[in-house]
Amino acid sequence: MTHPSSEENNMKQAWQSQPTEGVRMSIAEVHAKASTFQSKIFWRNLREYAAAAIVVLFFGYRFACTADPFIRAGMAIIVAGTCYLVWQLHVRGSSRELPQEAGLSNSIDFQRTQLIRQRDMLANIWSWYLGPLLPGMVVLMAAVGHATVGRVPHAWLFTAIYIGVIVVVFGAIDQLNRRAARRLQRQIDELDQASR
Amino acid sequence: MTNPAEPTRAVPGAERLVKASQAVRESRFEEALDLFGPALERLARAWEADADARLDLLQEIHIALWRSLEAFDGRCSFRTWVYRVAHNTAASHVTRQMRLRKREWVGLEELAEVADPADGLTVQSDQIKILYAMIHQLKPLDRQVMLAYLEGLDAASTAEITGLSARNVATKIHRIKHLLAQQMNPHTTPETRDPRPQTHSDSNGGPQ
Numbered sequence: 001m002t003h004p005s006s007e008e009n010n011m012k013q014a015w016q017s018q019p020t021e022g023v024r025m026s027i028a029e030v031h032a033k034a035s036t037f038q039s040k041i042f043w044r045n046l047r048e049y050a051a052a053a054i055v056v057l058f059f060g061y062r063f064a065c066t067a068d069p070f071i072r073a074g075m076a077i078i079v080a081g082t083c084y085l086v087w088q089l090h091v092r093g094s095s096r097e098l099p100q101e102a103g104l105s106n107s108i109d110f111q112r113t114q115l116i117r118q119r120d121m122l123a124n125i126w127s128w129y130l131g132p133l134l135p136g137m138v139v140l141m142a143a144v145g146h147a148t149v150g151r152v153p154h155a156w157l158f159t160a161i162y163i164g165v166i167v168v169v170f171g172a173i174d175q176l177n178r179r180a181a182r183r184l185q186r187q188i189d190e191l192d193q194a195s196r
Numbered sequence: 197m198t199n200p201a202e203p204t205r206a207v208p209g210a211e212r213l214v215k216a217s218q219a220v221r222e223s224r225f226e227e228a229l230d231l232f233g234p235a236l237e238r239l240a241r242a243w244e245a246d247a248d249a250r251l252d253l254l255q256e257i258h259i260a261l262w263r264s265l266e267a268f269d270g271r272c273s274f275r276t277w278v279y280r281v282a283h284n285t286a287a288s289h290v291t292r293q294m295r296l297r298k299r300e301w302v303g304l305e306e307l308a309e310v311a312d313p314a315d316g317l318t319v320q321s322d323q324i325k326i327l328y329a330m331i332h333q334l335k336p337l338d339r340q341v342m343l344a345y346l347e348g349l350d351a352a353s354t355a356e357i358t359g360l361s362a363r364n365v366a367t368k369i370h371r372i373k374h375l376l377a378q379q380m381n382p383h384t385t386p387e388t389r390d391p392r393p394q395t396h397s398d399s400n401g402g403p404q
Contacts, residue, residue, distance in 0.1 A: 007377070008373065008376075011323065011327075011346070011376060012345075012346055012347075012348055014323050014324060015238070015324065015327060015346040015347070016234075016235075016238075016346070016347065016348065018238065018324050020233075020234040020237040020238065021237060022233070022234075022237075023233075023237060023251065023254050023255075024229050024233055025229075025255060025258040025259075027222055027225065027262070030225075030258055030259055030262045033255055033258075033259055034259050034262070034263070037256075037259065102260050102264050102280060102281040102284040102285055103261075103264040103265075103267065103268060103277040103278075103280050103281045103284075104264075104267060104280075105280070105284065105359075106280060106356065106357060106358055106359030107280070107283050107284055107287060107336070107337065107340055107357065107358045107359055108337070108358060108359030108360065109359055110280075110284040110287070111284075111287060111336065111337075114288065114291075191337070194337055194359075194360050194361075194364055195359050195360060195361060195364075196361060196364075
C-alpha cells in the first residue's frame with residue numbers, strides 16, 4: 001500500500017483550509033430563491049413565445065383581410081406550424097429548469113441524459129422546428145407567385161428563387177444543427193468510454 | 197365528499213406525515229450545510245471563476261440540494277448524495293456558461309503549464325491560485341475527480357459520485373498527482389513530469 005507523500009497532504013490541507021465566506025441559505029431563502037428562479041424561467045419562456053405570438057397575430061390578421069384561398073391556406077399553415085413549434089418548445093423546455101433528481105444519478109449518467117436530450121433536439125430539428133414552418137412558407141410564396149402572374153413580370157421565376165432561398169437557408173440551419181449534434185455525440189461517446 | 201383542493205384536512209394523519217417528512221428534510225438540509233458548507237463553497241469557486249456568478253451557482257446548489265432531499269432514500273451515503281447534487285448542478289451551470297462565453301475545456305492529459313493564476317482570489321496562497329487556474333481549464337469529469345481528490349475523498353467514493361470506473365479514477369488521480377507535482381515543483385526533471393501512467397508499451401516504445 002502506498003502512503004500519500006507529505007507534499008500531497010500539504011496540498012490537500014491547503015485546499016481544505018482555505019478561507020470560505022460561510023455562505024449559508026436559510027430554508028426561507030431557499031424557497032424565495034427557488035420562486036425567483038422559476039419566475040425567471042417563466043419570463044424567459046414568455047419572451048420566446050412572444051415572437052411566435054407576433055407571427056400568429058400578423059398572419060391571423062392578414063388571413064382575415066385576404067380573399068385569395070391559396071394565400072389564406074399558406075397563412076393558415078404558417079399559423080398552425082408556429083403553434084406546433086411553440087408547443088414543442090414548451091414540451092422540450094424542461095431541460096432548462098433546475099435539476100430535481102441530481103442526487104439520484106452519478107455525474108456521467110446525469111450529463112449523458114442532458115447531452116442525449118440536447119443531441120436529439122438538434123438532430124431532429126426538422127421534426128419540431130424547420131418542418132412545421134417550411135410548408136406554410138412554401139405554400140404562401142407559391143400563392144403570392146400565383147396571384148401576381150400576369151401583373152408582375154417573371155412572377156414564377158421570382159417565386160422559384162424565393163422558395164429556393166428558403167430551402168437553402170433551412171438546409172443550412174439543418175446542417176449547422178447536425179454538426180452541433182455530432183459534437184454532442186462525441187461528448188456522449190467520451191462519457192461512455194470513461195464509464196467503462 | 198373530500199374537497200380535492202384540501203386533501204390533508206380530511207386526513208389529519210396524512211398532514212402529520214407531511215409535516216414530519218418536511219421536518220426531516222429541513223434537518224437533513226441543515227446537516228448538509230453544517231457538514232459540507234465549506235466544501236460546497238470551494239466547489240463553487242472551482243466551477244465558477246466569476247465572483248457574482250459563483251454566488252449564483254452556490255445558491256443554485258443549495259436550492260438543488262433542498263429539492264433533491266425529498267428523494268433521498270439512503271441508497272447511497274449522505275456525502276455521496278450531496279456531492280452528486282453539487283457536481284451535477286455545477287456541471288449544468290458551467291455547461292450553460294461555456295456556451296455563452298464560447299470557452300473550450302481540456303482534459304487532464306492536455307493540461308500543461310498554467311499561464312495565468314486564477315483571478316479574484318487575491319487572499320489565497322500562490323499554491324491555491326495555481327490550483328484554481330488549473331481546475332478552471334478542466335473538462336467537467338476531470339474537474340470532478342480533481343476536486344474529489346483535493347477534498348480527500350477516496351477512489352471508491354469518487355467513482356460513486358462521478359460514475360467513472362475505478363480503473364479510470366485511478367488513472368486520473370495518477371495524472372493529477374503528476375500535474376500537481378509539475379506545477380508546484382517546476383524544476384523537476386522531464387522524466388518525472390510525464391503525466392501518463394506507466395504501461396508496458398510506454399516503457400518499451402521508442403520515439404515514433
